[in-house]
Amino acid sequence: MILYLALYIIIFFLGASIGSFIGAIASRLNPKKKSNISFPKIFLTRSRCDNCGKILKPVELIPLLSYIFQKGKCTKCKSKINMSLFWLEIISGFTFFIPFYLFFQFQQYTLEFVLVGLLLSFFFIYLGYFDYLYWEVPVYLILFAFIVFSVSYIFLYFFGKIELIKIVEYFLSGITGVSVIVALIALSKGRGLGFGDAWIFGLVGFILGWKGLIVVFFLSTVVGSLIGLLKAIFVNQKIKGTMIQFIPFISLGFIIAYFEHQIVFNMLFPYL
Numbered sequence: 244m245i246l247y248l249a250l251y252i253i254i255f256f257l258g259a260s261i262g263s264f265i266g267a268i269a270s271r272l273n274p275k276k277k278s279n280i281s282f283p284k285i286f287l288t289r290s291r292c293d294n295c296g297k298i299l300k301p302v303e304l305i306p307l308l309s310y311i312f313q314k315g316k317c318t319k320c321k322s323k324i325n326m327s328l329f330w331l332e333i334i335s336g337f338t339f340f341i342p343f344y345l346f347f348q349f350q351q352y353t354l355e356f357v358l359v360g361l362l363l364s365f366f367f368i369y370l371g372y373f374d375y376l377y378w379e380v381p382v383y384l385i386l387f388a389f390i391v392f393s394v395s396y397i398f399l400y401f402f403g404k405i406e407l408i409k410i411v412e413y414f415l416s417g418i419t420g421v422s423v424i425v426a427l428i429a430l431s432k433g434r435g436l437g438f439g440d441a442w443i444f445g446l447v448g449f450i451l452g453w454k455g456l457i458v459v460f461f462l463s464t465v466v467g468s469l470i471g472l473l474k475a476i477f478v479n480q481k482i483k484g485t486m487i488q489f490i491p492f493i494s495l496g497f498i499i500a501y502f503e504h505q506i507v508f509n510m511l512f513p514y515l
């Protein structure tokens with residue numbers, strides 16, 4: 244029991260550390276600031292305070308706890324650390340913890356399924372956090388994911404692990420994802436959704452198929468609209484002109500749909 248608890252705490256903090264790393268990479272790749280960090284350095288350079296440039300000590304890199312003990316401030320210049328980092332670490336911790344918990348406790352998934360799911364989940368968390376910070380999507384990453392999945396499907400097909408009809412379904416779901424969002428952009432005359440959302444929904448369909456696409460679309464629009472409404476009422480105090488970053492909600496929807504889209508789908512359409 245104690246051993247399991249210790250294991251789960253370690254797993255949670257591993258996830259939170261990945262979140263912390265994602266936050267650092269996203270802040271180094273600010274599209275609005277021309278930086279001259281070369282490719283490997285983006286991953287290797289040591290983290291600094293955004294305000295005073297102080298290099299963070301190892302103890303200041305411990306996810307969540309360092310934020311709590313430093314009361315959300317830099318130890319040197321006392322400037323506030325972006326609170327979104329704290330939330331990013333919590334979400335990443337749970338994203339890592341929950342699938343492993345289900346895997347160990349209920350033998351629900353295969354290890355292979357969990358590992359691929361976690362890799363994809365953190366990819367989507369990165370996209371979501373990037374959108375949260377800069378209101379845009381790194382399209383080259385989505386293109387990269389499309390290529391990786393196309394190649395994987397071809398390999399899986401040749402090794403007899405996937406049927407051709409399934410690949411056709413993924414392909415058509417991807418096209419549907421892009422088309423629906425482009426249609427919505429045209430209908431709303433560009434207010435609200437952007438082409439970044441279209442690419443991401445295309446990728447969601449291409450990875451999860453049509454059921455997953457519907458679940459992600461439903462979850463992200465419902466939760467996103469709700470949060471947008473709350474922001475309009477409590478933060479901006481007006482509905483008109485209130486904008487929210489939408490991709491974090493697509494990412495959340497993706498993670499849920501990857502692991503459990505059948506359950507959500509059955510709740511939405513009990514008769515299908």
Ligand SMILES: [Zn+2]
Pocket residue numbers: 292293294295296297317318319320321322
């Ligand atoms: Zn500082």
